[in-house]
Amino acid sequence: MKHEGLKVHISKWLHIERESGIALLQKLVQADSTQGNEKNAQAIIIEELTKMGLDIDVWDPDGNQLKVHPHFASSRHDFHGSPNVVGVLKGKGGGRSVILNGHIDVVPAGDREQWDYEPFSGMVVDDKMYGRGVTDMKGGNVSLLLAIQAIQSLPITLKGDIIFESVIEEESGGAGTLASILRGYKADAAIVPEPTSMKIFPKQQGSMWFRLFVKGRSAHGGTRYEGVSAIDKSLLVLKHIEKLETKRNQLINDPLYSNVKIPIPINVGKIEGGNWPSSVADLVTIEGRIGVSPGETLEEAKKQLEEWLMKLADKDPWFQQFPVKLEWFGARWVPGSVDPDHPLVELLSKNYVQVVKKEPVIEASPWGTDGGLLTEIGKTPSVIFGPGLTEQAHFPNEYIQIDQVFQAAEIIACTLLDWCEFELQ
């Protein structure tokens, strides 16, 4: 069978296995795998890898080892009962190896009233599957498994190894992928099928969460002029942060961001202050995320925000006396950068054209993924490409277009053939 014949076979195989692929995705969505509850979903992955005959490695990441690592970020230090799962399809040698990395954890479902269907139902309506995590990123994980299975259905032997990783903790800052890096998993390149809307991201921005404390001085609302409103002061702080966002984005000239309105946004996502309608608020807390460009480090971005906030004192003497307190907390994602001419990008693009019959969009990502850790810490250049709409992630009525799961599987399977190389049996 010729190379192109193999790719036709992959396409046919995926068509035949469509129902079982959908069933697998539905089963994974039904297994609620929010932080701390990943075990059941991982058990499904283990069952699947076992059927596929891969070498399987299952372990609970070691919190004591992880927590001292400079790139550790999580809201917990104990990962007992939250296993990482790796399955390896060993090649015969002589080809390039690849890591296929997907996270199994999902963000909480949030307010159930905002969902049209039960968030962990995996309900299928009009070729869309609904559910928390279906897009971010169990759909992508199923694309990976289908891609490997499609390859296994061919009468070939791969040369390079395929290392499939189902990791925990991506949504909290990547402790699962960090643990697999520390366990020694490394490859010539990696694909991370986060929901990119089928765009190819050789570069990805990092991000960090920050918390600001803006002080005021309390007073009765009827004599509010005797106090200093922390809410009023917060308006200045928010405007000031907006200016930093403008400044930082003016400096971005990477052509991969040329079609992106705000390449590295600073998003203020939460505000909370005051405790009584007729009192002057004496404290406002602001929480947000700062995007970190693929070309800078987390430390550089941190320092810039810190110094920028100090400048508030020039605008209002109040901030000389009561500087805004800045805290870095919660999740963070390392930015990552792979040359847009990297051969894996080229192969993904070529196979995208063959499958989708259109040119792919190649951009830099608007958010961080575990690809940053893989590229920068794991020394495994990572490209982000997967099914599912970016804007569906984390929101009520999250869904995935089922067709895209199979399209992504086909593109990835064909790319693996090209990347790892093979011998006919």
Next chain:
Amino acid sequence: MKHEGLKVHISKWLHIERESGIALLQKLVQADSTQGNEKNAQAIIIEELTKMGLDIDVWDPDGNQLKVHPHFASSRHDFHGSPNVVGVLKGKGGGRSVILNGHIDVVPAGDREQWDYEPFSGMVVDDKMYGRGVTDMKGGNVSLLLAIQAIQSLPITLKGDIIFESVIEEESGGAGTLASILRGYKADAAIVPEPTSMKIFPKQQGSMWFRLFVKGRSAHGGTRYEGVSAIDKSLLVLKHIEKLETKRNQLINDPLYSNVKIPIPINVGKIEGGNWPSSVADLVTIEGRIGVSPGETLEEAKKQLEEWLMKLADKDPWFQQFPVKLEWFGARWVPGSVDPDHPLVELLSKNYVQVVKKEPVIEASPWGTDGGLLTEIGKTPSVIFGPGLTEQAHFPNEYIQIDQVFQAAEIIACTLLDWCEFELQ
């Protein structure tokens, strides 16, 4: 004994009874009388009124009767176990009657860590007593009781009646005073010894609480330009409200407000929005109070804010599609107005000068009290005058200057002599 001799006697009596007055105030402060817990403090009042030999009326206000009244405002409809207490010292007739109204309820102590002493300790340090409610307004209540007791110590019979009211629910909008009005208590005038910093307030502003819901559209923070931030939209709303405050205050020309920086403030006391640092906030809730001038009605002020918020649509088309939702909730206080030349104001002023040896400050109040209901609904013209610093009310480390409690008691006792008139026994 001549008139002036009686006043000297009052002063001496208060001096002699200083320790027992302090003990009574301390006992009242130690009886936590936050909403729903007023019973123990009222029991102390009842004991005191019993010793004084007044006619006592104790009743739990009837929620069913109150809740249909247009001026009812409270967070509850059931007042079982929260009694109002009235004590009447009947005059022999021929004089002017007076209501002495004080509320027994106190606002919650709040964060105990911000208190130097236990909030319900009534700790005395350097002639200051500390505790929740000591200023607002148990200090004033004790001034009233001491004033009546001082009068009872004189060899006279009053002509006019003294009606002492210890009411619940002032902090929640006046349901206790409304209940005593509906029970039929009425007089030729009233004194309400709220903490005015010993200023005399013939006029008082009303106020109402409002809640605004500002909508946005959610998105991932990394692509925040795909959403609409309710936090950003809130900034416009806050600026817009500030302009209304300016506009409303420019129209105030009452000389009683001439020394007040912002006569009728609009205070935004609370803001809360968004729920995830890296998501675009889709809802912000804002809570505040709007001051209502003594010359306008609550309905007029309501209508003005409602119409003003509609104008946001001219500034930003977003608000055409998603108008800010306005809700009136929680407490409200009717504004009240008594002629600054009213004889009770004159008598209080005259006696203030005799006791304090300075001219009193006569102003319009920066906040509402039960005096609004008494004046406007109860047809009992009310003047607000009491010990304690306005700025201490509702805050941690609330305290009162003990001397002021006795000064206020002396001024009020002398005023009662003049107002109610008397015969020597």
